[in-house]
Amino acid sequence: MSLSFEVLAGDGAARRGRLNTAHGTVETPTFMPVGTAGTVKAMMPQSVAETGAQIVLGNTYHLMLRPGAERVAALGGLHRFMNWPGPILTDSGGFQVMSLKDLRKLDDDGVTFRSPIDGARHRLTPERSIEIQELLDADITMSFDECTSFPATEDEAAFSMRLSMKWAARGRKAFTERPGYGLFGIVQGSTFLDLRAESVKALVDIGFDGYAVGGLAVGEGQAEMFRVLEGTVPLLPRDRPRYLMGVGRPSDIVGAVKRGIDMFDCVMPTRAGRTAQAFTRRGELNLRNARHRDDHRPIDERCGCPACRHHSRAYLHHLIRAEEILAAMLLTWHNLHYYQDIMRGLRDAIEAGSLDAWIAGFEDEQARGDIPPL
Amino acid sequence: MSLSFEVLAGDGAARRGRLNTAHGTVETPTFMPVGTAGTVKAMMPQSVAETGAQIVLGNTYHLMLRPGAERVAALGGLHRFMNWPGPILTDSGGFQVMSLKDLRKLDDDGVTFRSPIDGARHRLTPERSIEIQELLDADITMSFDECTSFPATEDEAAFSMRLSMKWAARGRKAFTERPGYGLFGIVQGSTFLDLRAESVKALVDIGFDGYAVGGLAVGEGQAEMFRVLEGTVPLLPRDRPRYLMGVGRPSDIVGAVKRGIDMFDCVMPTRAGRTAQAFTRRGELNLRNARHRDDHRPIDERCGCPACRHHSRAYLHHLIRAEEILAAMLLTWHNLHYYQDIMRGLRDAIEAGSLDAWIAGFEDEQARGDIPPL
Numbered sequence: 001m002s003l004s005f006e007v008l009a010g011d012g013a014a015r016r017g018r019l020n021t022a023h024g025t026v027e028t029p030t031f032m033p034v035g036t037a038g039t040v041k042a043m044m045p046q047s048v049a050e051t052g053a054q055i056v057l058g059n060t061y062h063l064m065l066r067p068g069a070e071r072v073a074a075l076g077g078l079h080r081f082m083n084w085p086g087p088i089l090t091d092s093g094g095f096q097v098m099s100l101k102d103l104r105k106l107d108d109d110g111v112t113f114r115s116p117i118d119g120a121r122h123r124l125t126p127e128r129s130i131e132i133q134e135l136l137d138a139d140i141t142m143s144f145d146e147c148t149s150f151p152a153t154e155d156e157a158a159f160s161m162r163l164s165m166k167w168a169a170r171g172r173k174a175f176t177e178r179p180g181y182g183l184f185g186i187v188q189g190s191t192f193l194d195l196r197a198e199s200v201k202a203l204v205d206i207g208f209d210g211y212a213v214g215g216l217a218v219g220e221g222q223a224e225m226f227r228v229l230e231g232t233v234p235l236l237p238r239d240r241p242r243y244l245m246g247v248g249r250p251s252d253i254v255g256a257v258k259r260g261i262d263m264f265d266c267v268m269p270t271r272a273g274r275t276a277q278a279f280t281r282r283g284e285l286n287l288r289n290a291r292h293r294d295d296h297r298p299i300d301e302r303c304g305c306p307a308c309r310h311h312s313r314a315y316l317h318h319l320i321r322a323e324e325i326l327a328a329m330l331l332t333w334h335n336l337h338y339y340q341d342i343m344r345g346l347r348d349a350i351e352a353g354s355l356d357a358w359i360a361g362f363e364d365e366q367a368r369g370d371i372p373p374l
Numbered sequence: 375m376s377l378s379f380e381v382l383a384g385d386g387a388a389r390r391g392r393l394n395t396a397h398g399t400v401e402t403p404t405f406m407p408v409g410t411a412g413t414v415k416a417m418m419p420q421s422v423a424e425t426g427a428q429i430v431l432g433n434t435y436h437l438m439l440r441p442g443a444e445r446v447a448a449l450g451g452l453h454r455f456m457n458w459p460g461p462i463l464t465d466s467g468g469f470q471v472m473s474l475k476d477l478r479k480l481d482d483d484g485v486t487f488r489s490p491i492d493g494a495r496h497r498l499t500p501e502r503s504i505e506i507q508e509l510l511d512a513d514i515t516m517s518f519d520e521c522t523s524f525p526a527t528e529d530e531a532a533f534s535m536r537l538s539m540k541w542a543a544r545g546r547k548a549f550t551e552r553p554g555y556g557l558f559g560i561v562q563g564s565t566f567l568d569l570r571a572e573s574v575k576a577l578v579d580i581g582f583d584g585y586a587v588g589g590l591a592v593g594e595g596q597a598e599m600f601r602v603l604e605g606t607v608p609l610l611p612r613d614r615p616r617y618l619m620g621v622g623r624p625s626d627i628v629g630a631v632k633r634g635i636d637m638f639d640c641v642m643p644t645r646a647g648r649t650a651q652a653f654t655r656r657g658e659l660n661l662r663n664a665r666h667r668d669d670h671r672p673i674d675e676r677c678g679c680p681a682c683r684h685h686s687r688a689y690l691h692h693l694i695r696a697e698e699i700l701a702a703m704l705l706t707w708h709n710l711h712y713y714q715d716i717m718r719g720l721r722d723a724i725e726a727g728s729l730d731a732w733i734a735g736f737e738d739e740q741a742r743g744d745i746p747p748l
Contacts (some may be wrong), residue, residue: 037696038692038693039698042700042703043700045684066692066696067695075670083689086538100658182690198629212685217441293445296450306418312455314445314449314455324415325415325699326418
């Protein structure tokens with residue numbers, strides 16, 4: 001197998017694992033910060049590592065348009081380009097291309113679209129998506145799929161999922177096996193459990209190094225997402241990593257780990273960091289709010305990030321009001337650090353066999369809300 | 375004397391000194407990064423210190439409008455507010471208020487103006503400016519002056535300078551003497567050497583902890599600026615630090631150190647860092663230029679900053695084109711690091727008595743321009 005993965009411990013459906021890639025080891029469950037255009041926005045790569053992140057995500061779609069996959073390859077690959085020596089997972093570009101709506105044309109072979117940057121015509125097929133991800137030197141390559149829109153009828157979801165399964169088989173053939181590198185298949189089927197089961201079977205028949213659950217966190221709501229996970233995750237091979245794409249809020253991640261997911265990515269902590277939002281043990285805070293104006297306290301007394309160790313809410317509020325870049329830098333760092341704290345907590349709890357108690361504590365604190373100022 | 379200052383060595387008119395403030399020691403000649411609104415833009419305060427900066431500048435005008443000087447004081451002062459435990463110099467607000475033109479009204483007692491943020495009416499007088507700087511807890515407070523516009527007739531320059539001298543005397547009376555804290559007077563007089571001499575005499579008669587040269591780098595050109603310095607600096611007390619306000623490009627700083635200046639501040643390295651400009655040993659680079667698109671090399675092979683140690687010009691170019699915050703972070707860090715490299719070079723050369731040779735090498739490298747790619 002190209003990527004080695006061990007399940008070290010389990011607690012209910014949850015797993016504590018270790019993934020070994022060409023560029024290093026990832027302890028799971030893991031959260032992957034999103035480095036869309038070759039940078040985790042507003043963070044130095046060393047700072048991303050300091051939060052505890054072990055793997056980041058790169059975007060095929062953004063990088064193929066600018067600076068171009070061949071250019072990144074000529075510059076030594078994405079690890080060197082962005083100075084992230086650790087593991088990188090790249091998405092396939094499918095999700096972003098499908099979002100272009102009027103600017104793209106889908107056929108049975110792939111998708112043609114125009115670059116929103118310069119209007120140039122581009123084409124993505126299952127083979128080209130794999131080729132780009134190999135040019136980027138991704139440790140984990142994702143299958144190119146047609147991400148089903150939501151809501152979809154059962155017929156639409158079935159048609160879309162079956163096209164993705166054909167594309168998954170083509171991608172698997174196009175993928176170059178190398179030690180420490182792997183290809184993940186993506187389960188589709190919207191909220192229809194029979195389609196999800198059909199998709200899992202198709203992917204397992206092809207055989208992948210890992211399995212992603214796609215097409216969720218697209219508006220179906222947390223309860224429905226958990227229902228789909230409960231109907232899908234148990235069908236996945238136990239010895240391979242499982243990745244829930246584009247998820248999510250802290251409570252989404254905690255609930256998905258409990259249901260057997262090992263890997264996550266989401267723009268939420270980074271995007272929120274650029275819009276004055278902080279995720280905390282006691283829920284979400286909007287630091288732009290005037291109530292923080294004179295508040296000496298850090299965002300979270302128990303957080304070890306630089307924003308919480310060195311700065312008051314009053315200062316962060318000031319930076320936000322003054323539209324200072326440092327606001328985005330400090331809040332992004334905080335949010336990524338808190339997400340990694342959650343992952344550390346989940347890993348430790350699974351090892352200790354105390355996941356339910358950990359989750360009860362997490363939910364209790366989240367529900368209590370922010371500590372009022374003295 | 376409230377601030378202690380020693381001249382450790384000299385080379386021609388240039389001095390190698392040490393300034394001791396309530397919040398630490400500053401080796402001179404020194405460059406002070408500008409932290410306008412309580413942050414050196416796009417830099418963590420720890421990173422500012424890593425460049426070698428020992429003192430930063432804060433802006434009375436910006437901080438009085440937002441978040442307010444009394445608020446900063448209630449939050450523990452500017453050092454704590456912005457997490458810069460080292461020395462801070464604050465300007466007086468005069469320069470910014472004078473720039474408001476139609477939005478301000480000057481009288482003999484001070485200036486009334488409206489906040490561009492919320493339209494609120496504010497008033498700055500020599501006494502209020504000193505009070506604000508004390509609320510901010512500045513180690514070095516600047517006199518409130520009427521910064522003469524350029525060009526000015528001799529009559530205009532004389533009127534403006536004499537008003538500033540009256541205000542300087544009022545500020546001196548308002549200033550609270552405390553160990554490690556000091557007040558600087560500002561020499562005005564535009565490009566008229568007799569007015570500069572009159573201004574120096576007026577300030578020395580009042581007596582200040584340091585002397586700044588104001589009203590330069592406002593369009594008069596480098597040769598004229600150097601001529602004014604040559605006619606002014608020799609008149610200043612030898613045992614007190616000398617600060618050239620708002621200067622400048624690397625060659626301005628080098629020439630001013632040669633003429634006996636000890637302290638500098640300028641937005642140029644930070645502002646340039648947010649607009650794709652890099653200052654280097656071999657001149658200025660615009661990293662937005664397409665010629666950097668495939669360039670594996672760092673900005674400067676000999677630079678020790680994170681941008682140069684870890685990233686290619688191609689990557690920086692990509693970040694700029696993609697409008698990524700990391701572009702501003704890395705280029706600002708580089709520019710501040712290079713400015714501090716210049717100051718380190720100047721200090722070492724003065725100590726070694728080899729300043730002229732150092733300057734010849736500096737000018738020769740600057741003139742040669744960028745090394746072409748292989």
